[in-house]
Amino acid sequence: DTGVSQNPRHKITKRGQNVTFRCDPISEHNRLYWYRQTLGQGPEFLTYFQNEAQLEKSRLLSDRFSAERPKGSFSTLEIQRTEQGDSAMYLCASSLFVWTTSYNEQFFGPGTRLTVL
Amino acid sequence: DQQVKQNSPSLSVQEGRISILNCDYTNSMFDYFLWYKKYPAEGPTFLISISSIKDKNEDGRFTVFLNKSAKHLSLHIVPSQPGDSAVYFCARENQGGKLIFGQGTELSVKP
Numbered sequence: 001d002t003g004v005s006q007n008p009r010h011k012i013t014k015r016g017q018n019v020t021f022r023c024d025p026i027s028e029h030n031r032l033y034w035y036r037q038t039l040g041q042g043p044e045f046l047t048y049f050q051n052e053a054q055l056e057k058s059r060l061l062s063d064r065f066s067a068e069r070p071k072g073s074f075s076t077l078e079i080q081r082t083e084q085g086d087s088a089m090y091l092c093a094s095s096l097f098v099w100t101t102s103y104n105e106q107f108f109g110p111g112t113r114l115t116v117l
Numbered sequence: 118d119q120q121v122k123q124n125s126p127s128l129s130v131q132e133g134r135i136s137i138l139n140c141d142y143t144n145s146m147f148d149y150f151l152w153y154k155k156y157p158a159e160g161p162t163f164l165i166s167i168s169s170i171k172d173k174n175e176d177g178r179f180t181v182f183l184n185k186s187a188k189h190l191s192l193h194i195v196p197s198q199p200g201d202s203a204v205y206f207c208a209r210e211n212q213g214g215k216l217i218f219g220q221g222t223e224l225s226v227k228p
Contacts, residue, residue, distance in 0.1 A: 004160070031214060040126075042206045042218030043161065056213050091160055097214060103149045103168075104214055108160030 004109035006092050012115045013082055020078045021112045025094030032075050033106060034067055035091040036060070043091050049075060050097065082116045089113050120144070121209050123219035130226050136194040138222050140207035143188065149210040152181060152192050154203045155221070161206060165192070197226045 005024045013019050025032050031050050035043035046065070047057045051072035061067075064082075069075040079086055090113075093106040120143045130136045142150075147169055153161035167174040167181045167190065174181050180193045194201055204223045208216040 033215060035216075035218075040220065042121075042123075042208070042221050043216070045211075045215040045217065048213060048215055056215065093160070095214060103151065103166040103210065105163045106214070106216065108153075108162065110158065110160050 004092055004094055004107050006090075006109040006112050008112060009110065010113050010115075012117065014117050015082060015084060017082055018078065018080045019082060019114065020076055021090055021092075021114075023075045023077070023092030023094075023109060025074070025092070026096075026107055027073075029094035029096050029107075030072070031095045031097045031104075031106075032069055033093040033095075034075070034077055035093065037089040037091060037111070038087075046077075079114075082114075084116045087114055087116045121207055121217050121219040123207060123222050125222050126220070127223045127225070130197045130224065132199055132226055132228050133196045136192075136197045136201065136224055136226065138192040138194075138205050138207075138224065140190050140192075140219055141188060142190070142209060147209045147211070150181070150183065150190050151208045151210065151216065152179075153206045153208060153218075155206065156203050164205075194224075197224075199226050199228055202226050 033048040034046040037043040049069040064080045067077045089111045091111045093108045095104045095106045122141045151166045152164040155161040183190045204221045206218045206221045208218045
């Protein structure tokens with residue numbers, strides 16, 4: 001397994017257009033997370049899945065954002081009617097969550113950089 | 118609101134010396150603090166974690182210290198190497214495993 005992959009790596013779009021990003025996690029991982037990172041800031045949590053169930057969404061995730069993980073494997077993040085403020089790096093991470101006394105490490109993909117003109 | 122703050126945006130250190138990166142937090146409800154390292158054009162990679170029941174965790178050249186009374190943690194890198202130059206994020210793990218990140222500190226290790 002080569003790790004978490006994200007496609008596309010870069011996306012330039014015009015304001016008002018819809019965009020969709022894809023994340024392929026490490027194959028045996030049951031949890032998948034989406035984060036957004038803007039310049040000079042750390043990643044901000046958007047949403048996460050356990051298998052195909054979306055368990056939590058951040059208040060940052062407006063109704064223009066939707067995420068799916070239909071078969072508990074890959075995930076898509078769609079942004080409708082993009083705005084310039086949506087320009088950011090969108091990061092996906094996955095982990096094998098088990099109830100344990102140690103930290104369940106999240107493995108990050110390289111991200112998709114979105115530019116909204 | 119469960120904040121994590123890194124107040125130093127950058128740090129420059131000479132090769133072979135110690136690098137100390139700092140992080141402050143509010144709200145004491147957590148299980149783990151983590152440090153992640155990020156190179157340009159790559160996603161963050163996990164470096165080291167510390168549980169709330171400990172005050173120190175060591176892994177090779179990297180040691181994390183947790184001062185619960187001061188709500189402060191620090192990452193020590195000894196000795197620093199040029200390959201350590203990267204952006205370092207501290208983060209706390211919340212319910213569900215989601216991570217709350219600080220703003221990051223860019224470390225530059227000069228030969």
